[in-house]
Amino acid sequence: MDDEEDGVSVAAEGPTPLEMLLSGADARAVKDCVEALDAGPKQAIALAFYQGLSHSELARHLKQPLGTVKSWVRRGLERLRACLDELGVKR
Amino acid sequence: MNLHAPGRADALAAEYVLGTLRGRARSRFERLARSDPLLAEAVRQWEERLIPLAQELPSVAPPARVWQAIVKRTHGSTRGAREARRRPSLWTNLSLWRGLALAGLASAFVLAVALFTPAPERPEGTLVVVLAAQDAKPALVASADRTGRVLTVKALAPVELAGDRALELWALPDGGNPRSLGLVSASGVVRLALPRSADEALRNVPALAVSLEPSGGSPTGLPTGPVLYSGPVPRLY
Numbered sequence: 001m002d003d004e005e006d007g008v009s010v011a012a013e014g015p016t017p018l019e020m021l022l023s024g025a026d027a028r029a030v031k032d033c034v035e036a037l038d039a040g041p042k043q044a045i046a047l048a049f050y051q052g053l054s055h056s057e058l059a060r061h062l063k064q065p066l067g068t069v070k071s072w073v074r075r076g077l078e079r080l081r082a083c084l085d086e087l088g089v090k091r
Numbered sequence: 092m093n094l095h096a097p098g099r100a101d102a103l104a105a106e107y108v109l110g111t112l113r114g115r116a117r118s119r120f121e122r123l124a125r126s127d128p129l130l131a132e133a134v135r136q137w138e139e140r141l142i143p144l145a146q147e148l149p150s151v152a153p154p155a156r157v158w159q160a161i162v163k164r165t166h167g168s169t170r171g172a173r174e175a176r177r178r179p180s181l182w183t184n185l186s187l188w189r190g191l192a193l194a195g196l197a198s199a200f201v202l203a204v205a206l207f208t209p210a211p212e213r214p215e216g217t218l219v220v221v222l223a224a225q226d227a228k229p230a231l232v233a234s235a236d237r238t239g240r241v242l243t244v245k246a247l248a249p250v251e252l253a254g255d256r257a258l259e260l261w262a263l264p265d266g267g268n269p270r271s272l273g274l275v276s277a278s279g280v281v282r283l284a285l286p287r288s289a290d291e292a293l294r295n296v297p298a299l300a301v302s303l304e305p306s307g308g309s310p311t312g313l314p315t316g317p318v319l320y321s322g323p324v325p326r327l328y
Binding site: 030031034045048049050051052053054055058073074077078080081084 | 102109217245
């Protein structure tokens with residue numbers, strides 16, 4: 001179908017969606033910074049963000065005390081911010 | 092809630108955006124953020140930091156026919172085709188393709204994150220669908236254990252809805268009518284019960300979509316309002 005082919009060619013010729021919407025660096029930076037987190041904080045943040053888990057659900061899921069996952073989340077977010085700020089300065 | 096301790100406002104904004112700030116603390120925070128520009132700015136900055144998590148990844152382009160199929164399935168083939176002819180710009184709309192591509196990219200990345208995240212209780216993996224608006228902005232993330240019967244749907248950024256309107260989530264099966272999965276929240280997290288395991292319930296379902304409906308959901312069992320968001324259901328091979 002013509003219409004469909006038009007759409008495909010637009011998508012193929014233009015810059016990638018990422019390049020248009022974000023500076024690619026931002027998205028890469030977030031990914032790199034998340035990957036740089038320790039395993040516990042990384043897992044807690046990923047589950048909270050992608051699965052919508054609460055602190056107590058995280059504690060159950062990860063089989064850790066509530067205080068531990070709360071501190072993983074807090075520490076993970078602090079490190080994420082510090083990491084992004086650092087990359088932001090270099091950019 | 093003491094916002095004046097150093098770093099406290101920022102920490103709360105972070106957990107608000109992440110979604111771990113819940114219940115009364117969340118409502119109180121929202122109220123404060125409405126009248127406190129610094130707090131609102133902290134929220135905006137954290138949204139900027141975290142939302143790219145739902146966007147970055149290597150290229151996995153969704154099939155160009157996905158949107159066409161959505162229009163057809165949600166409005167009936169005749170009307171869909173007629174509307175498509177009347178509005179050819181839909182098919183050449185750059186932001187549409189950008190949106191579909193981004194949604195595909197986003198779900199692939201989400202999947203990548205889900206895969207590199209050890210999750211001992213989920214040996215089968217997680218199914219994640221990112222639902223994006225036509226302007227390519229991811230709006231909702233639906234996720235489920237492939238073997239589980241709970242679909243968690245999370246709004247990435249709150250959507251303003253009139254009081255008499257609701258968002259309804261639909262499975263768009265290959266060659267069948269849209270099937271309602273339930274109502275989803277415009278601002279928080281909702282868990283929907285699936286009739287079967289996510290893998291089975293979403294087999295032959297290439298995409299999910301969210302339509303705007305009267306409060307209480309569509310009275311007809313089929314979408315009656317506009318499709319606001321849609322996203323491809325990723326397949327694991």
